Amino acid sequence: MSLLFADDVEIEKNIYETIFLALVKTEKPNVYSKDTIESLGLRPALFTQVYKCSQADIVVMTKSSIPKSCQDKVVVGTRYRHLRKPYVYGAFFWQKGRPNILFKRTKLKENNIVLTSKLIDYME
Amino acid sequence: MRFLVQYGRTFTILLFLFPILGFSAYYLYLKYEDTKQDIFDIVQNNLLNNKHELLHLYVRHLGNEFGENFIEVLKKDTKKRIQAEKELSLLKSTDVKFLYLLYVDEHGKLRYLLDTTQDLNEKGEFQQRFFPQQNIWLKALNQKKTEVATQTKIDKLWISMAYPIVIQEKTTALLGIDFSHEEHLQINKTLVPLENIYFYSAIFIVVMLISAFFQLVIYYKHRKKSFIDPLTGMYNRQYLSELLKKYPVGHFQLLIMDLDHFKQVNDIYGHDAGDIVLSTISERVRSVIRKKDILIRYGGEEFLLLIPDKEKAVSLALAERIRQHVKEHPVNLNDCQLSITISMGLNPNPSHAKTFEYAIKIADQGLYKAKHLGRDRVEIYDDKKPTNEDALQKLCDVKEALDLNRIYCIYQPMFNTQTLEVYKYELLIRMQDPQGKMIVPDKFLSSIRYTQVYIEITRRVLKQAFEALEEHDVKLSINLDLQDLFNDEILEIFVDTFEKNLSFAQRLSIEILEHEEILEFELISERLTKLRKLGIKIAIDDFGSGFANYKYMLNMNIDILKIDGSLISNIDKNEHAYKIVQSIQTLAESLGIETVAEQVETQAELDCIKALNINYAQGYHLAKPSANFLD
Numbered sequence: 001m002s003l004l005f006a007d008d009v010e011i012e013k014n015i016y017e018t019i020f021l022a023l024v025k026t027e028k029p030n031v032y033s034k035d036t037i038e039s040l041g042l043r044p045a046l047f048t049q050v051y052k053c054s055q056a057d058i059v060v061m062t063k064s065s066i067p068k069s070c071q072d073k074v075v076v077g078t079r080y081r082h083l084r085k086p087y088v089y090g091a092f093f094w095q096k097g098r099p100n101i102l103f104k105r106t107k108l109k110e111n112n113i114v115l116t117s118k119l120i121d122y123m124e
Numbered sequence: 125m126r127f128l129v130q131y132g133r134t135f136t137i138l139l140f141l142f143p144i145l146g147f148s149a150y151y152l153y154l155k156y157e158d159t160k161q162d163i164f165d166i167v168q169n170n171l172l173n174n175k176h177e178l179l180h181l182y183v184r185h186l187g188n189e190f191g192e193n194f195i196e197v198l199k200k201d202t203k204k205r206i207q208a209e210k211e212l213s214l215l216k217s218t219d220v221k222f223l224y225l226l227y228v229d230e231h232g233k234l235r236y237l238l239d240t241t242q243d244l245n246e247k248g249e250f251q252q253r254f255f256p257q258q259n260i261w262l263k264a265l266n267q268k269k270t271e272v273a274t275q276t277k278i279d280k281l282w283i284s285m286a287y288p289i290v291i292q293e294k295t296t297a298l299l300g301i302d303f304s305h306e307e308h309l310q311i312n313k314t315l316v317p318l319e320n321i322y323f324y325s326a327i328f329i330v331v332m333l334i335s336a337f338f339q340l341v342i343y344y345k346h347r348k349k350s351f352i353d354p355l356t357g358m359y360n361r362q363y364l365s366e367l368l369k370k371y372p373v374g375h376f377q378l379l380i381m382d383l384d385h386f387k388q389v390n391d392i393y394g395h396d397a398g399d400i401v402l403s404t405i406s407e408r409v410r411s412v413i414r415k416k417d418i419l420i421r422y423g424g425e426e427f428l429l430l431i432p433d434k435e436k437a438v439s440l441a442l443a444e445r446i447r448q449h450v451k452e453h454p455v456n457l458n459d460c461q462l463s464i465t466i467s468m469g470l471n472p473n474p475s476h477a478k479t480f481e482y483a484i485k486i487a488d489q490g491l492y493k494a495k496h497l498g499r500d501r502v503e504i505y506d507d508k509k510p511t512n513e514d515a516l517q518k519l520c521d522v523k524e525a526l527d528l529n530r531i532y533c534i535y536q537p538m539f540n541t542q543t544l545e546v547y548k549y550e551l552l553i554r555m556q557d558p559q560g561k562m563i564v565p566d567k568f569l570s571s572i573r574y575t576q577v578y579i580e581i582t583r584r585v586l587k588q589a590f591e592a593l594e595e596h597d598v599k600l601s602i603n604l605d606l607q608d609l610f611n612d613e614i615l616e617i618f619v620d621t622f623e624k625n626l627s628f629a630q631r632l633s634i635e636i637l638e639h640e641e642i643l644e645f646e647l648i649s650e651r652l653t654k655l656r657k658l659g660i661k662i663a664i665d666d667f668g669s670g671f672a673n674y675k676y677m678l679n680m681n682i683d684i685l686k687i688d689g690s691l692i693s694n695i696d697k698n699e700h701a702y703k704i705v706q707s708i709q710t711l712a713e714s715l716g717i718e719t720v721a722e723q724v725e726t727q728a729e730l731d732c733i734k735a736l737n738i739n740y741a742q743g744y745h746l747a748k749p750s751a752n753f754l755d
Contacts, residue, residue, distance in 0.1 A: 096241070097282075
């Protein structure tokens with residue numbers, strides 16, 4: 001992950017919140033990530049960080065794959081290549097110092113997830 | 125006006141200098157920053173031009189290599205894409221972080237076509253969406269012009285450049301380059317010493333200015349204090365002299381004020397009470413003057429008011445207001461109330477005087493007039509009379525003569541008419557003009573009567589009398605104007621000179637002359653008593669002429685009568701004169717008063733005087749005045 005400034009971390013947390021709330025209907029979804037992501041630890045947040053995949057509504061994928069038991073969750077990647085995984089709904093990653101958000105159209109359709117007009121542009 | 129006098133020019137200049145220097149320093153700083161920015165812009169433009177040229181050449185190369193529609197070719201042919209990417213990476217210099225080619229898809233979205241980035245996490249894959257953060261991409265797309273965005277992060281300047289590739293007047297792709305611009309940092313580093321010098325110089329100047337400012341504030345605070353009389357809170361003479369450096373003599377009308385009978389307040393109630401009176405009266409005066417008037421403690425109980433008005437009526441009204449206010453508001457002194465009055469002399473035309481000192485003297489003469497006319501009044505010295513330049517010139521001449529010892533005393537012997545032995549000597553004052561001509565006192569004393577020079581002459585005469593009494597076994601008689609008895613200073617000279625040498629005082633008599641009618645006999649009598657207490661004998665001079673009449677005999681306890689020379693002259697031939705002198709002698713004898721005949725110029729006159737039993741005689745027939753005593 002690229003070196004982020006304090007402002008960037010805050011931005012990143014806001015983006016994660018937007019993505020999470022777009023993908024699940026839960027008011028304050030539980031979020032699991034195997035590795036520490038600084039922005040997910042920021043409080044207050046519109047999500048709860050959990051430390052077991054089983055308790056999570058959303059799994060933030062930091063490695064190239066995640067355990068099978070977690071694959072039925074709403075999985076959000078942190079690399080562009082993560083989007084190639086069939087269980088990944090979308091991804092948020094930094095590239096060339098710019099934040100990138102992408103949602104997989106097919107996956108969303110499969111799970112009847114409808115994005116707000118604000119996010120539709122990020123659907124691929 | 126007062127600000128300038130109190131704080132002076134330096135302080136005022138500094139007050140203006142502060143903001144001027146501040147603004148100048150700020151202006152220089154802005155100019156410096158502008159220049160620095162200009163340098164940055166020049167360097168940056170140069171860099172951008174280089175990059176732009178490079179990208180331009182690359183696009184030309186792609187056209188030459190893959191045909192005019194090279195974007196479509198690259199999209200379809202992976203091998204050619206790899207080749208083009210390799211070629212693109214050749215353009216990467218150390219300052220370039222990202223260099224990539226984006227194409228515009230059928231929905232107008234930007235996607236990666238080529239990306240020279242080595243780091244896989246940063247590298248955009250073919251067809252991957254490119255999310256433009258800055259609007260330079262869309263602008264370059266729409267306006268078909270190269271766009272640049274800059275961003276400063278950490279200590280580097282990051283520049284993103286979007287270079288549009290236009291084919292058939294349509295932007296089909298964008299070449300993107302993100303590079304850092306370290307020259308910015310290098311220039312900044314180079315300029316640091318210069319900035320430090322400027323910064324520390326500015327700090328030094330500011331500190332010095334602040335220190336100078338505070339030092340001046342302290343200096344002028346002390347200076348202001350030194351202008352204020354601590355007892356009365358009025359300005360003092362030092363302030364007056366500062367003020368006079370800045371204003372001509374005629375700028376103010378001068379009102380000099382003197383508390384009436386203040387010496388008695390001090391004598392009776394003590395000096396502490398005197399101080400209370402002075403401070404209270406100064407408050408009273410201050411409460412009725414205007415803001416523009418300047419009140420100065422000019423002497424012990426003497427105040428000077430500088431009135432910056434031209435009309436005499438304004439000053440007179442002001443003076444009258446002060447007088448009334450002081451009179452109507454007695455001073456509270458412990459349990460009693462003390463009524464204080466104030467006498468004032470106004471000089472409404474100080475510009476007539478050559479110097480401020482002369483202008484003050486004119487006001488002073490008005491004050492004396494007010495005192496002699498009964499006090500508690502305002503008087504203007506009549507400038508049609510002796511206030512003119514001649515009088516002032518006379519004053520100068522007398523002062524000069526006094527300084528150069530051209531004023532001296534001679535002795536006229538007075539003889540016992542029966543024994544024709546010298547009884548005493550009358551001290552006669554004379555002035556020698558610069559040409560050596562002798563001038564009699566009538567010609568010069570009147571013009572200086574109410575001045576300090578007159579007092580100085582009195583002091584000089586008394587000194588000579590004292591020395592003569594000390595050195596010779598003689599009796600002396602000196603002349604004194606009756607008006608002089610009102611002058612405390614003159615009276616003090618007598619007391620100071622003879623108080624410790626009463627035996628000398630007993631050999632001294634004072635001949636009192638009169639020029640104006642005096643009504644305050646009570647006061648005169650009180651003053652004469654003081655002199656008599658010392659043992660000094662009192663004589664009335666020129667008796668039988670002018671104001672010197674029986675009223676004085678009645679009201680003043682006198683020892684000697686000097687019969688006026690006009691009665692003695694031709695007494696042997698003038699029967700009326702003879703009878704008048706005879707009656708005077710009879711009266712004097714009955715009152716135990718000794719008599720002296722003046723101006724005895726013939727033997728016949730002397731014989732008559734002798735026949736009338738007049739005790740003493742003087743005149744040219746007997747002896748002329750001389751610088752020495754007779755053997």
